[in-house]
Amino acid sequence: MRAIFLVGFMGSGKSKLAKQLATKLNCTAIDTDEFIEKQEHCTIAELFEKHGEQHFRDLERQLIQELDFLQRIVVATGGGLPCHSSLMEEMNRRGTTVFLKLNAKELHHRLKEPKRKMKRPLIANKSEEELLDFITDKLEERELFYNQAAHVFHPTKDDFSDLIQWLLLHERNS
DSSP states (O other): OOEEEEEOSTTSSHHHHHHHHHHHHTSEEEEHHHHHHHHHTSOHHHHHHHHOHHHHHHHHHHHHHHGGGOOSEEEEOOTTGGGSTTHHHHHHHHEEEEEEOOOHHHHHHHHOSHHHHHTOTTTTTOOHHHHHHHHHHHHHHHHHHHTTSSEEEOOBTTBOHHHHHHHHHHHHHO
16 A cells, blocks of 8 residues: 545545544554644644744655655645645655545635634634635635645545545555
């Protein structure tokens, strides 16, 4: 099994799917945001505040490069990770990439809850209208990168059973 990289906008379900898929494949799940938080001993929001976004993006790039020696992993990437430092190309070379594609309204519905917003520094202080505008603009910008994934999947709610079945079959045949 090669590495599986899950890409998509924040709130698309990458972390949840990574855990479910890793359980089914009997392998390791890595959430890049959680990994960086543990490594840096602070939250992503604190990292952004103390060191800026570019420092965070550098940490993401280093992490993807360090994962090169691991094969049996499912990686839930941060929403912006594929858009920097040619990381989408890098992930396509190193494994199977899957874009979890939702539209702006679906993402807005998932991300507007205060609890979810506060964990994400790019949207934490946005009103509902500002949030929808931000998602629409960023999604348009990022889909150029996300669409480079080997596979595109349109999740319905948080049910990934179809995708998990497809990936299990795909991994057995590759």
